Amino acid sequence: MELNAFENLISKRDGDPPETPNTGTAGSKTPAPKALTKVETRNLDFYYGPLQALFGISMVMPEKSVTALIGPSGCGKSTYLRTLNRMNDIIEGTRITGDILVDNEDIYASQVDVVELRKKVGMVFQKSNPFPKSIYDNVAFGPRIGGIKGKSQLDEIVHRTLKQAAIWDEVKDRLNSSALALSGGQQQRLCIARTLATNPEVILMDEPASALDPASTSRIEDLIFELKKDYTIIIVTHNMQQAARVSDCTAFFFQGRLIEFGTTKSLFTTPREKQTEDYITGRFG
Numbered sequence: 001m002e003l004n005a006f007e008n009l010i011s012k013r014d015g016d017p018p019e020t021p022n023t024g025t026a027g028s029k030t031p032a033p034k035a036l037t038k039v040e041t042r043n044l045d046f047y048y049g050p051l052q053a054l055f056g057i058s059m060v061m062p063e064k065s066v067t068a069l070i071g072p073s074g075c076g077k078s079t080y081l082r083t084l085n086r087m088n089d090i091i092e093g094t095r096i097t098g099d100i101l102v103d104n105e106d107i108y109a110s111q112v113d114v115v116e117l118r119k120k121v122g123m124v125f126q127k128s129n130p131f132p133k134s135i136y137d138n139v140a141f142g143p144r145i146g147g148i149k150g151k152s153q154l155d156e157i158v159h160r161t162l163k164q165a166a167i168w169d170e171v172k173d174r175l176n177s178s179a180l181a182l183s184g185g186q187q188q189r190l191c192i193a194r195t196l197a198t199n200p201e202v203i204l205m206d207e208p209a210s211a212l213d214p215a216s217t218s219r220i221e222d223l224i225f226e227l228k229k230d231y232t233i234i235i236v237t238h239n240m241q242q243a244a245r246v247s248d249c250t251a252f253f254f255q256g257r258l259i260e261f262g263t264t265k266s267l268f269t270t271p272r273e274k275q276t277e278d279y280i281t282g283r284f285g
């Protein structure tokens with residue numbers, strides 16, 4: 001793939017450039033000059049039993065921006081993403097060293113309430129996973145668990161988040177129908193609304209569009225672009241054009257290591273590392 005092809009893709013959305021040209025690599029990161037840091041990892045190692053999956057990952061992700069994690073299969077992207085809201089805790093035999101900070105607070109500190117953390121750092125999965133309930137009840141589920149019982153308050157949350165997730169117009173007349181009757185793309189936007197309903201500040205997305213057709217993918221990308229005005233988004237994607245289109249910063253992982261991290265534009269147009277260049281030009285992976 002030609003590097004200037006990426007420049008064309010990026011330039012489509014140049015109206016909203018990243019404020020933080022973070023150029024850190026593993027073990028050497030440059031502090032963000034303008035935007036506030038929302039999520040940071042310092043020298044993060046991660047193990048599945050005896051298998052070390054991440055090696056010394058240091059990265060700073062600015063607030064209200066999109067950071068894409070790219071790299072070949074098995075390089076540790078999803079593992080890294082899942083450490084950011086302690087999703088890996090539920091896998092037996094895992095171990096982590098180093099620091100993960102959200103709003104400058106250690107999310108592995110003993111006093112941290114993991115349920116609260118996962119509300120603040122929400123997650124959208126590769127395969128949409130609506131509950132076998134109505135559209136309304138899917139979105140209202142989290143707020144109800146959080147103690148909100150009033151119908152008018154729930155109605156407001158359902159309306160607001162379905163609108164934010166760009167699916168309101170398609171479902172407003174059938175809020176009581178089963179969520180399972182929606183198309184794959186609609187289900188994924190519903191799952192994004194469900195995540196928004198618990199008031200997250202950070203949204204982790206693990207290949208949110210990989211199971212969708214091009215039109216649905218494009219809607220999800222547009223949505224990500226809108227959501228970053230209010231949320232910090234970290235997205236795993238196999239699709240480099242997608243990374244180039246939606247993200248401000250991109251991190252390239254290889255064999256559990258962070259090879260290069262910088263603004264999406266610089267990483268795709270003037271990669272500093274040969275491995276990055278080989279990957280984005282399709283020479284491997």
Ligand SMILES: Nc1ncnc2c1ncn2[C@@H]1O[C@H](COP(=O)(O)OP(=O)(O)OP(=O)(O)O)[C@@H](O)[C@H]1O
Binds near residue numbers: 071072076091238
């Ligand atoms: N639950 C698990 N138990 C043991 N090893 C795992 C587990 N999940 C992932 N791994 C291993 O950790 C390494 C990193 O996997 P991970 O899924 O994070 O990579 P990835 O870059 O997200 O891959 P892909 O793009 O294929 O989803 C791989 O060697 C994988 O086999």
